[in-house]
Amino acid sequence: MIKRKADELIRNFLLHDNRSLLVTGARQVGKTSSIRKVGKECFGNVIEINFVEQPEAIELFKEQRGARDLLLRISAFTKKPLVPENTLIFFDEVQECKEIVTAIKFLVEEGSYRYVMSGSLLGVELDDLRSVPVGYMDEIEMYPIDLLEFFEAIGISTEVIGHLQECFEKKQPVDDFIHKRMLEAIRLYLIIGGMPAAVQKYLDTNNLRNVFMEQRGIIRTYKRDITKYDPDHKLQIEEIYDLIPSELNAKNKRFILKELNEKARFSKYEDSFLWLKDAGVAIPTYNIEEPRIPLLLNKQRNLFKLFLNDVGLLAAMYGGNIQTRLLSQDANINYGSIIENLVAQELYAHGFSEDGQHSLYFFNSKKQGELDFVVEYDNHVLPIEVKSGKDYERHNALSNVMANKEYDIPSAYVFCQENVQTKGNTTYYPIYMIAFFEQIQVKENVYRFDLTGLDGIGKPRQK
16 A cells, blocks of 8 residues: 555544544545554544445434434444444545534544544535634645655655755755656656556556556546536536646646636636635646735736646646657657646645645746746745756746845745756756655744733833
8 A cells, every 4th residue: 555644644643632633635635545544553443434425324413412322323323333442433525414513523522532534625515614623623634645655656765765855955966877767757757646546556557558547537536526516617617627738738827718718707717716726626826926925915816827636637638648758758748837737736735735825826027027936935935947848047037036136035946857956046956856845844933022010010110
């Protein structure tokens, strides 16, 4: 089974926290597998209720009279005994059971068992679940398998990964042989992506045709979700989803509404864009008017790019035997949009998600040009360019922005096909090193207000 970073997060929570845990993320990213794996490792008794496969279970939560009554119903329904202190109760596909919002508080208060919940489309269907008081629930979001997880899954050793990370941190070149092999690994990831079923299919068969069929099945599942959960806007949402590959391949990569309708207004389609984001199947990257902190205040809501949540699904949507062409390093194939989607996907999974300060942005100016990505990093604006060709040092927009003293930007990153090098305040990293770039965790900042003269112990100062 593929090792996931989320496994350790789930394990630590279930072993050391008495609250319930909500595991969120797009469909097919591996939530259920990780919870089952950790549950079996940490608990002698695991009870699983899936509200999609067992819709009759929803009735358990209706007209119940408190936690003990509900626990009795659960035991009768599953035909399994509940062992205090050694039972994990797993509620899956909770978007189908709105009553879980109220019930989980009672169950946690009762305190005899541990609870984990999971579901897809939670941002669309069950947003109220996130309003459960802090004392009752915490949340972990899962993403497709990222590069580090993929490298480990295909057998790249920890020693090699350690060498790469050291080179990233010290900004020194990678061993040339390893560098070339890692570029091959990146091309493989562009084809397979990070959906666990697709990665596992490759590990089991090494057959890219089988991988492609698995990916097409996931795409069909996403489209069924669109039809099921938002029938009023299903045509708009599906049309937008289908257009993402061609929009990313366009010169400016921005989403152009006229591709949908010549007379389209953003307000008409805004809910459809938000549905794709909330369902976890698309990653929005908004334009900013200026690359200044805080970036959120410079955000332009109606000007954005849409990336897919998984680069392998993007490659599958392009079709045209792109797998073989990517592996053969076909010089005639333009895969800049695919690599850019990879970078967006990695950044999103590494903390640059849509929560205000740490969101993903890009910058476009008629005078200065366009930057692929702009993020806030270590209390500064950090421009990030993505280059797939040999002219990786040609970046007019980046040069213009870095030369603008009003922005006061200390450094920039360019992810490309070449080895590590630094020129001036710009560092060039090979594309596979995006795996090591993560958002800096906020440090504790303790400040004690001085109450001298205000606490009634001393006398106020006299003028």
